[in-house]
Amino acid sequence: LEGCTSLEELPKDMKRMKSFILLNMRGCTSLQFLPHMNLISMKTLILTNCSSLEKFRVISDNLETLHLDGTAIGQLPTNMVKLQRLIVLNLKDCKKLRAVPKCLGKLKALQELMLSGCSKLKIFPIPIENMKC
Known part of the structure; x- marks a missing residue:
């Protein structure tokens, strides 16, 4: 779906597609929200430059x-x-x-957190042990 600039939302029946491993929606500049779903096989989600996306919803626990x-x-x-x-x-x-x-501090596998360019970021309350500098 990369580059689908007119895509505003994902199709509702996508939640039945449990075998997705990667979903790349880079550059879907009109995407406004993610529907409630649990894509259990998904390992990678790319929402880079989805500039209309104001709220993130967890769509895969994996x-x-x-x-x-x-x-x-x-x-x-x-x-x-x-x-x-x-x-x-x-x-x-x-x-x-x-x-x-604070909940990010409980993510034991998290190794890399990229925050450059987050100009309004005021609160970073967590020490995360496993991260790379």
């Missing part, structure tokens, strides 16, 4: 790589604590992101 860079999200959901396999979280250039939730 994510290992999550790219939210260049989105309009202002905060991350507290249910991100369910992402216990998450290794990479890219939040670069999330210009409206105000805080990193």
Whole structure:
């Protein structure tokens, strides 16, 4: 779906497609939200430069790589604590992101958290042991 600039939302029957491993929606600039679903096989979700996306919803508890860079999200959901396999979280250039939730400190697999360009970020309350500098 990369580059589908007129895509505003994902098809509702996508939740039946349990075998997705990677979903790349880079550059879907009109995408406004993600529907409630649990794509159990998904390991990688790329929402890079989905500039109309203001809220992120966890759509797979098994994510290992999550790219939210260049989105309009202002905060991350507290249910991100369910992402216990998450290794990479890219939040670069999330210009409206105000805080990193405490729950990210409970993600034991998280090794890489990218926050450059998050100009409104005020709160970073967590020490994360496994991360690379």
